[in-house]
Amino acid sequence: MNAVLSCFRRTGALREHAGPVALSLPTVIFLLILFAVPVVQLMLLSVQSGSFEHYEKAFTDELYVTVLLNTFEIALFVTVISFLLAYPLAYFLTVATPMWRAVGMFCLLMPFWTSILVRTYAWMVILGRRGIINETLLSLGIIDAPMSLLYNTPAVLVGMVHVLMPYMVFPLYAVMRRVDPNLMQAAFGLGAPSWRAFVRVYFPMTMPGVLAGASLVFILSMGFFITPVLLGGGRVTMIAVLIEQFVTEFLAWEFAGALSMALLTFTLLVYGAFKWLMKSERNLA
Amino acid sequence: MTETGSARPRRRNWGRLILGAYCGIVLMFLMLPIVVVFPLSFSSASYLQFPPPGFSLQWYEEYFNTPSWIKATIVSLQVGVGTTILATILGTMVAFSLVRGRYPGKAWVDRLVAAPIVVPNIIIAVAIYGLFADLHLIGSWYGVMIGHTVYAIPFVVLVVSAALRNFDVSQEHAAMGLGASRLRAVFMVTFPQIKPAIISGAFLAFITSFDELIIALFLSGSNMTLPKKMFENIISEIDPTISAVSVLQIVLVGAVLFLSQRLGAGVSPLKS
Numbered sequence: 001m002n003a004v005l006s007c008f009r010r011t012g013a014l015r016e017h018a019g020p021v022a023l024s025l026p027t028v029i030f031l032l033i034l035f036a037v038p039v040v041q042l043m044l045l046s047v048q049s050g051s052f053e054h055y056e057k058a059f060t061d062e063l064y065v066t067v068l069l070n071t072f073e074i075a076l077f078v079t080v081i082s083f084l085l086a087y088p089l090a091y092f093l094t095v096a097t098p099m100w101r102a103v104g105m106f107c108l109l110m111p112f113w114t115s116i117l118v119r120t121y122a123w124m125v126i127l128g129r130r131g132i133i134n135e136t137l138l139s140l141g142i143i144d145a146p147m148s149l150l151y152n153t154p155a156v157l158v159g160m161v162h163v164l165m166p167y168m169v170f171p172l173y174a175v176m177r178r179v180d181p182n183l184m185q186a187a188f189g190l191g192a193p194s195w196r197a198f199v200r201v202y203f204p205m206t207m208p209g210v211l212a213g214a215s216l217v218f219i220l221s222m223g224f225f226i227t228p229v230l231l232g233g234g235r236v237t238m239i240a241v242l243i244e245q246f247v248t249e250f251l252a253w254e255f256a257g258a259l260s261m262a263l264l265t266f267t268l269l270v271y272g273a274f275k276w277l278m279k280s281e282r283n284l285a
Numbered sequence: 286m287t288e289t290g291s292a293r294p295r296r297r298n299w300g301r302l303i304l305g306a307y308c309g310i311v312l313m314f315l316m317l318p319i320v321v322v323f324p325l326s327f328s329s330a331s332y333l334q335f336p337p338p339g340f341s342l343q344w345y346e347e348y349f350n351t352p353s354w355i356k357a358t359i360v361s362l363q364v365g366v367g368t369t370i371l372a373t374i375l376g377t378m379v380a381f382s383l384v385r386g387r388y389p390g391k392a393w394v395d396r397l398v399a400a401p402i403v404v405p406n407i408i409i410a411v412a413i414y415g416l417f418a419d420l421h422l423i424g425s426w427y428g429v430m431i432g433h434t435v436y437a438i439p440f441v442v443l444v445v446s447a448a449l450r451n452f453d454v455s456q457e458h459a460a461m462g463l464g465a466s467r468l469r470a471v472f473m474v475t476f477p478q479i480k481p482a483i484i485s486g487a488f489l490a491f492i493t494s495f496d497e498l499i500i501a502l503f504l505s506g507s508n509m510t511l512p513k514k515m516f517e518n519i520i521s522e523i524d525p526t527i528s529a530v531s532v533l534q535i536v537l538v539g540a541v542l543f544l545s546q547r548l549g550a551g552v553s554p555l556k557s
Contacts, residue, residue: 019467020386024394027379027438031397035435038412039404045415085311092308107312111319113538115496117512118531121519122318125325125333128523132321162318194300223405225499230519240407247411248503260408271403 043264046257054258064242068262071239074228075221077157082165082217083210090172090209094179112166120230123159124150127231151233159227164220168213175209208281215274219267239263319535326528333525344529354530357514360426361495364510367430368437368494373487375434376441383442384449402439406499409435414503424506432504433494440493441486448482449475484549488541495538 046054058064093104111119126132127149134146149155179202187197225240232241239259246256326344328337348354379398383391401409413432414423422428452475460470476483498512505513511530518527 017386017388020382021388023378024382024386027375028394028397030375031401031435031438034413034416034431035401035409036397038416039408042408042412042415085314088304089308089311092304104308104312107316111315113492113542114319114535115512115531115538117496117498117515117519118322118534119318121515121523121527121531122321124519124523125528126317126321128333130333162315165315219403223407225407226516230516240405243407243411244502247414253415256411260411263405264408267403267405 039264042253042257043261044257045254046261048254054255055262057255058258058262064259067237067239067242070237071222074153074156074160074224074236074238075218078160078164078221079214079218081157081161082168083214085161086165086168086172086213087206087210090169090176093169093173094176108166108169111162116163116226119162120159120227123155123162123231127155127158150231151235153232153236155231156228156236159231160221160224163227164217167216167220171212171216172206172209175206175212179205208278211274211277211281215270219270222266222270223263322528322531322535325525326532328525328528330525333523344525345533347526348529348533351526353509353514354526357509357511360429360505360508361511363426364429364433364501365491365495367427368433369487369491371430371434372437372441372490373483376438376486376490377445377483379438380442380445380449384446385454398442399439401436406436406497410500410503413500417504423504424508426505426508429501429504429508429510430494432500433497434490436497436500437490437493440489441483444486444489445479445482448479452478481549485545488545488549492538492541495534 058068089104089108093101093108096104124131128134129146129148129150131149133149134143137143138146183201183205184197187201188194192200222238223240224238225244228236228238228241232238240263243256243259243263246252246259324337325333327340327342328334329339329341329343330337379394383395383398410432413435417423417428417432422431456478457467457470457474460474461467465473496512497510498516501510501513502516509517511534515527515530518524
């Protein structure tokens with residue numbers, strides 16, 4: 001040990017490394033003890049019995065398979081809808097006059113910084129049986145009886161899109177701002193109709209933003225908890241809701257561990273796919 | 286909008302009009318929940334009614350006169366301030382290490398520090414819950430603070446390391462060349478320049494903690510934070526007091542963002 005140390009000292013390597021390493025140590029130890037080890041332990045619980053029975057249960061029992069598929073489906077829908085809303089908005093923010101850009105940014109950032117809980121509560125007030133939409137339509141005589149707009153999948157989608165859409169706008173806006181407007185002009189100059197210039201020139205150039213936004217929204221959707229619980233009212237179950245139930249209601253830690261492992265694996269797969277796509281995207285460019 | 290539009294070919298004006306209308310609807314959708322909460326909180330009705338029949342401050346009075354709401358607010362502030370201090374110190378230190386250092390295993394430190402953003406909150410919450418249940422830390426405010434710090438560290442690191450990367454190290458070397466020790470150079474030259482970023486990171490940590498529900502749901506027990514108290518109230522009955530609490534929360538977060546803009550480098554999600 002001493003020999004190693006003196007060797008380091010002689011080459012100056014220790015002096016060079018010691019500072020940065022020492023600076024990172026408190027945080028590294030903190031995160032290892034309070035984050036990495038507990039998460040790994042939770043995962044290990046799922047195979048504690050020495051078999052994969054919990055995974056078998058999670059991936060074959062119809063009840064749980066439905067929840068997994070539901071989670072995927074909702075995440076996919078949220079991603080697609082967010083994209084459809086975010087892409088034009090991000091474009092609008094890049095071409096708008098400074099005044100309109102400020103208005104747009106305000107309307108985007110104000111809800112973004114508002115707590116998810118507050119926004120979800122507001123959607124309950126808007127969509128409820130005696131909510132704003134129903135009361136308005138009733139008083140206008142458009143409907144005779146209140147519609148059930150709350151406690152179903154569309155309500156969850158509305159709430160989730162509202163929370164996650166800004167995460168799609170930010171990377172898109174960042175990319176669109178860097179697109180050279182002359183390229184579109186060149187496409188027009190060469191006789192391309194505007195839709196074609198968009199599909200062939202503009203859209204491919206914003207692809208990194210699309211990928212970043214879509215994977216971010218998809219990853220965040222998969223782990224969503226608050227919105228499905230409150231706007232789904234127990235009728236829309238996503239994987240995070242299931243994990244919470246198994247821990248707090250059934251104290252079934254091993255099964256919760258297996259579900260957490262599944263969620264984390266899917267999350268990392270999407271993250272990995274995104275990194276890989278970005279790399280090949282960069283290689284193309 | 287039309288001012289810039291007129292400079293372009295006429296046939297594209299329709300496209301701009303449709304784009305503007307579409308984005309107007311999207312922006313209204315984004316603002317709708319915020320716009321709804323404000324009038325409700327000043328409603329004179331005894332239950333949720335929209336539009337409110339009259340103006341009253343009864344829900345704010347209800348909030349200030351209910352000890353459990355005040356207690357939850359105090360717990361949240363305590364946890365928020367604790368998280369801010371801990372996450373800012375730990376995050377800034379590791380940001381220095383990651384930007385300046387070159388040592389084996391740095392890539393892993395980088396991954397470890399960023400991981401709490403990628404790993405879903407529910408998994409962090411359940412994992413720490415398992416550990417804290419064994420240690421009998423459930424229901425203590427500092428337990429929640431520790432959980433929130435895990436979650437807030439990456440945000441501080443992101444903001445501070447971005448500023449450090451933009452900082453020209455030769456200024457520090459110049460100070461050292463003039464006889465300052467490394468520590469003194471860092472404190473006298475580097476810190477004042479990245480201070481806005483550190484302040485922004487600190488405010489970001491505070492907001493992250495103050496709004497966080499899932500970790501608090503598991504760790505705070507009966508010693509509820511404000512989001513947990515709100516969550517339980519929403520589940521049991523939709524009570525207009527929550528509108529008043531929501532408005533107060535929006536105002537507080539707004540004030541924090543304003544301060545961050547004035548004192549720090551601002552916390553814009555567009556920069557990262």
